[in-house]
Amino acid sequence: MLERETVVDDPQQVLGLLAKRGWFCHSGEAMHHGSILREIGKVGDRLGRRVGGRAGALEEVVEPRHFDEAHPRSLSARYGLGALPFHVELSHRTRPCRYILLGCIDPGSPSTATMLLDWRMLGFSSEEQNLLEEAPVLVRSGRRSFYSTILARGGAFLRYDPGCLKAVDDRGQRALRLVEDRIAGAPSGAHHWRQGDILIIDNWRVLHGRSPSDRGSGRRLARILIDA
Template sequence: MDIDLNKLRDTGWIFLRGEKSLKQDNLLKLANTLGEPIPSRATGTLVDTLMPVDTKKARPNSLSALYGTGHFPLHTDTAYKKVPARYILLYAKQIEGEVQSTTLIDLEKIKFSQDLEERLDRCLYTIINSRHSFLATLRGYSNTHRKNWIRFDTSCMLATNKESTVTINELNESISKVTLDTINWTQGDILIIDNWRCLHGRGVANSSAKAVRVIERVTIQ
């Protein structure tokens, strides 16, 4: 399976109709063509299994702990790391019935004011990561890739002052004005996201208790 790197650079994400039974070894081989697969958590594995879970069963300070099986707001994956993962690879391992979609937004479509641009680089937030919490700005820069990236996940970020609060509210407002792209999953589909450029979320929950949504995720450095 080939990845169209030009399309990934142009749009910030690519969607592939994959194989309905893709082994994890092959999923990791695909991930390796983009970079180095890394665990999303210090004690985790290279492949995460994601399923809608009730808030009581979710990891503390996670989106699932806040929203359960419902809608997930747009966010950066692994925003709790000092440098978020470069790419996110999602594979629809099991899809039964009408399941929640994945929503996407390309931040490069948004023209920020010069004032907001400056505050993205200046305002500090507390990034909650258990005993490894730290202070960071919304935007960072990679010397290796010569590329800016944005960290955005309100489930693990706390504004440190009034200016930080205003800034994240303005960013939210700017995001809300852009039309979302929507991925409607079928089993075997693959979605690759430039996590430094695009935010993604989960659509409104399906009311059917029979719907099954199992997504495998690989985070790539």
């Protein structure tokens, strides 16, 4: 279980902890839907500018969904209530958001954990990083699809989402396999939700996923996305 902090009001303290380990967890009082959205919004607005998520929404409530309930281009449409693989949020856009803020409205029963993995811990060599910075991949985003690389120049951020990346040549295939293999063998952290928890993730550094969920578990998380 991830360590929880007690202070969320000081943005410099939050940024310091994000720089140190890539995530920040605050355990607050149980709050209803509107209160938790206001709380994560207050924190997020101190960190940067909100960016729209699905359908451009600046505030969302996310929950595990079965295949037949999921948005057709979402990971849930492919994996359903099974474990969602590690990914970087908004990888299908030219610039992924910098921070993800999640607030627990209801942890669900049984509880479903959010999994975290720092890509810097995947042990890429200089040669492997060069491959990730140079090998082209197609980023599928409907009519806005574009070509990019998995690793931004200088290692600013990793672009990875098995639902939207496709190799276009042998180098791209090697790059995708490299990341998949390293993720499969890497130790990760798990955040087990309690009502009122706030989790902030540096999306440029930490990939996230979800453990399997039961249909109708009731797990609901408020979410906003921040650019900085």
